[in-house]
Amino acid sequence: MLDRRNLIVLFAICLCMVLSPRPSLAARPRPNQSVMAELIKSYGPSYVVEPVVTQSRPSPEAYASLRNMFFRYEESKALGSDLQLNERELQANQIIMATKMQEYNEGLITPHLFKPSQHFFKVLENIKATDLFRYMSAMPKGAVLHAHDTAIGSTEYLIKLTYRDNLWVCQNVGGLEAESLVFSKNQPAQSSDSDCTWSLMSDVRTKYGGNAVDEYLAERLTLFPTTKFDDNNAAWQQFMTIFSLVNGLLFYAPVWADYYYNALEEFLADNVQYVEFRTTLPVLYDLEDTQYTEVDTVRIYVETLKKFKDAHSDFIGSRMIYAPLRNTNGSVVSDYIKTLLTITELYPDFVAGFDLVGQEELGRPLKEFISELLAVPESIDFYFHAGETNWYGSSVDENLIDAVLLGTKRIGHGFALVKHPFVLEMLKKLNVAIEVNPISNQVLQLVTDFRNHPCSHFFADGYPVVISSDDPSFWKATPLSHDFYIAFLGIASAHSDLRLLKKLALNSIRYSSLTVDQQYDALSKWQPKWDAFIEYVITGTQRSAAPSLKLA
Template sequence: MWPLTIILLTNILLAMSQIHKIVLKERETLIERELKMMVGYSIELSATELVANEIIMDLKRKEIDYGFWNPKYYHLLKHFFEYKELVKDTKLYKILKSMPKGAVLHGHDTGMLGPDYVLELTYCDDLWICFKEDQSDVNFVFAKHRPTGWCATKWERAMDIRRTTNATEFDAKLRKFFTLVVVNPQEVYTDLDTVWDYFMKYFIRTGPLFTYKPVWEKYYYDTLFALREDNVMYFEIRTVLPPLYDLEGNIYNSVDTAKSYKRVTEKFKKDYPDFFGAKLIYAPVRSVARETLKNYIKVAKEIHKLMPDFLAGFDLVSQEDLGKPLKEFYPDLAKSGLNLYFHAGETNWYGTSTDENLFDAVLLGTKRIGHAFALVKHPLLMKEVKKRKIALEVNVISNVVLKLVDDVRNHPLATYLSQNMPVVLSSDDPGVWEAEILTHDFYVAFMGVSSRHADLKMLKQLALNSLYYSSYGEKHKLVREFQIRWMKFIGSILKMK
């Protein structure tokens, strides 16, 4: 009896072991098949890239595994304001900082540089300042003599204020007007409308500071410099093309502003020949009547006629939920003849006019979609986007700061990456929340959003995507130069061993 029992048990154990092996094999096959669907799966790494990849992945796995077992200490589970400086000290962040990142295809004119830079601009000559009575806001204007415009208190020269008060305290007070960063963001920015209100006030407040023509041109030149310093080689800037002014009373219209951009771009390329330049996407506000939109299109066409190689195309911006839906502008946009690069789906709503801007953007032939946050809810549209090769300009940190998502692990980018969607990483308005031009967004996407298995192939593909989906005329030149820089980057990682 016992020998038979032993034989039966042995056979059962062998059968169970065999089943276990089959299940494990099937599990490995399924995981492998899914990984082959990810962004970057088709890239073949060279021998040196494979070594560099192991270094990067060792750092990534250590950080993620520590966070898995100690979630309360994992930086990326907190608000961006709490960890933005801390992550700069990590080895992986420093590697990503030095990585060639290709292009920034979604960045807004006066939202690129941080509050310390903006504060320095207030040291320019001829700047006048007017505070509200309760000191809760401030106005700026450049003028030779005391301005006559409305002021709740009185206009004072910035240099006079610093000379007659504690300049350090004054600067600290002023700096707060140039950033969204606070120590208690969840308490201050309770909902999306509230944070957007603070966000828009930044642009309204700083408008007269930035639109002084010498400052405008300096800001843009220094933006290009900051991009280059963050290992970006090309830029497509979204701009409202506001009228500029000078001390002589001259007012420069939107076309003049575009000319100014082109002139500064050419100067920067001459000063730094290794930078591949920039193009404009004219992006005025979307909360307007049809007649105003028609005028926008007229301006865009005039700029295109004067500078056909400099104007990339047209977009509409501002808080999408409060703006006019694209369907209200269908006839004018459809016959505009302009390349379109629409913001669309920057919302948490589903089935609303804002959400359905995604359908209109695709049907109007948009080249790329800005944010596309809500696209994940539309499986059919996702297939169309992929089929039509419409790039998704994803701005992870922007979506966190502007209250679309709290936990970056839940960002729809995770789905887009897992399904090899045509994703381009960008940074939107990094200066307003004190992020670096692009490195912070790459770090958060790589460490907080993508799979633990996502590696150097994904990083390389994301950088290449930004070149492939740009409006740059000779993409092969961009890609060739990128490959040269990439291999130098790989060499620098190998030296870490």
């Protein structure tokens, strides 16, 4: 096999021979020099007056080898192409590619049935039934690096939580519609800014029947099944009402710990071994009116994580990015940073860095908080959301530039990056990863057909990408497997294979906030699962070496 450098040199030589600029023999007379001079004078040097390059035609044989080299060179630029698969991996690759190409080729015949061309809500169950999803699910995918803590537990688990004692629900008159939830010994006081009235959830279940309430909640706690909102603002509005409903449920201190523990369990079951989540760090509450602070929230996380790791030796770990709401002013951001410093000092192993969250388009752009952000010590890292928009040239779009200039370690979303080739160049140079959340982008109305997702470009040109799931709970997705299915079948090239998948898993560790030594340990927990996965693909059975490898 030609090594990459030789390939490129060889290719460059051939290309120069064949495609070198030379005017064609007949059609294009050399232009009059005074005409050229005048054109340049009127329309600038960019009005290049040289005739468009004319090429000499190669022989069919020369063409065929040139073409072959072009394809190999193009492929060598794609994400994952630098990985060398071993023999077992090559075998597994054949099986996975056959599975992928079957779906792809069916899609060529009936494009409207191709799952990644449709809205996720229409196909999420069908996806689960595919062989390809079975592989995506069984594959150890490494880490989730972009997820919001109150949107990572399954709907089923959320509903289970609503069966706990002392839960009250605030409803509008005469219907099931729930506005907020809260745990309380007694009926909560009527809020001044809402007409809803409080009842015990248990009473509501008695009145409407448990099934009806559960069914209502199952819909109310996700964006499902609405595929078309007026626009992304409308989608976000609906999206935010879910957060405000779950908040009262989750911010209850005993639930907070359990919810996190359960989410880690669900992620591990989906073969995700490390979770780096964003949190607004809510102040928790309980029935005893205990006065909690943000520090307690972090403490509960750390304690719960310890418990979880003790019980799951194959789990790598979890860290948090403090990511409070961006729709605020500079003085509040300064307060955020004080909190950030406090928690980083207390829990340096758990706090990975800082971000700001909330719909970029309606919040404040990074540029408004530059002086506050520059005051953050250099030892604390940024992981900014940026470019989750399709408004090219807006202040939101420009967050991409500020994120890079502020030294962000990763870009959250970066949907608008194709509109900023120089930012892209910088990302490669500075090795800043792009956290791509395919399903989130579709549900929140940035893209309709996944085949047009800008991540195709990132894959093609080998940008450092990690695939993540953002808020899987709110779109009824599995913790990460659905996003991998979409990325692999719908966004990547038909030719992208196991090397891309492996690269995405490796990237998720590589671009995590873990130190290199920690990454080494992390990979030593990932590698046996990967080996077992390869055997599973080849033989269809699970090897004992990977105890928690759960097959869908």
